[in-house]
Amino acid sequence: MKTMQFIAACALLIGANSTFAHGNSSHGAAAGPVVKEQKDWGIAGDAQPALRTVTIEMTDDMRFSPDHFSVRRGETLRLHxxxxxxxxxxxxxxxxxxxxxxxxxxxxxxxxxxxxxxMAHVAPGKSENLIWNFNRPGSFDFACLIPGHFQAGMTGRFTVTE
Known part of the structure; x- marks a missing residue:
């Protein structure tokens, strides 16, 4: 029984590793339709209604600039x-x-x-666009989750107002 559990766990890890691994390519590399799944902090947006762009810069001092932005509920932003x-x-x-x-x-x-x-995974010297519809009010967060970056304080916050 333990052998079967071990085999099942290994299969899950292999599948997860091939599906969920951070490589050197951006998240936008795979051209396919965006799956829209409602999250507590919003839902994937369409580029067309994104009327406003917020540029977020990331640096090796493990900081975002800006580290806070505000958006109105229902607004779709292009995060550059x-x-x-x-x-x-x-x-x-x-x-x-x-x-x-x-x-x-x-x-x-x-x-x-x-x-x-x-998510936007960005190689050094490159940029990506993240299109998101902020359809839930509240205070939420963003971060770089690459090991060591989050722990070094590479985090930010966004506020969705009514």
Whole structure:
């Protein structure tokens, strides 16, 4: 019985590693339709209604600039994420709890790759666009979850107002 559980666990890890690993390519590399799944902090948006762009710069001092932005409920933003550093960085939108959980998984499985519409994984000197509809009011967070970056304080916050 333990052998079967071990085999099942290995199969899950192999599948997860091939599906969710961080490589050197951006999340936008795979051209396919965006899966729209409602999250506590919003839902994937369409580029067409994105009337406003917020540029977020990431640097090797493990900081975002700006580290806070505000948006009105229902607004779709284009987050233009620029990596000004020499190492890979990312922006992941979420709640403090979801980011903490994901950061812990990244420490255990640093090769994880994922392609979610609320994430932008950006190579040094490159930029990516993240289109998100902020349809839930509240205060939420964003972070770079690459191992060591989150722990060094590479976090930010966004506020969705009514």
């Amino acid at each position: 994420v620029i990596n000004k550093g020499q190492v890979m960085h990312e922006v992941v939108l979420g709640t403090q709890a979801s980011l903490n959980e994901h950061a812990q998984m990244m420490l255990k499985f640093p090769g994880m790759e994922h392609d979610e519409p609320y």
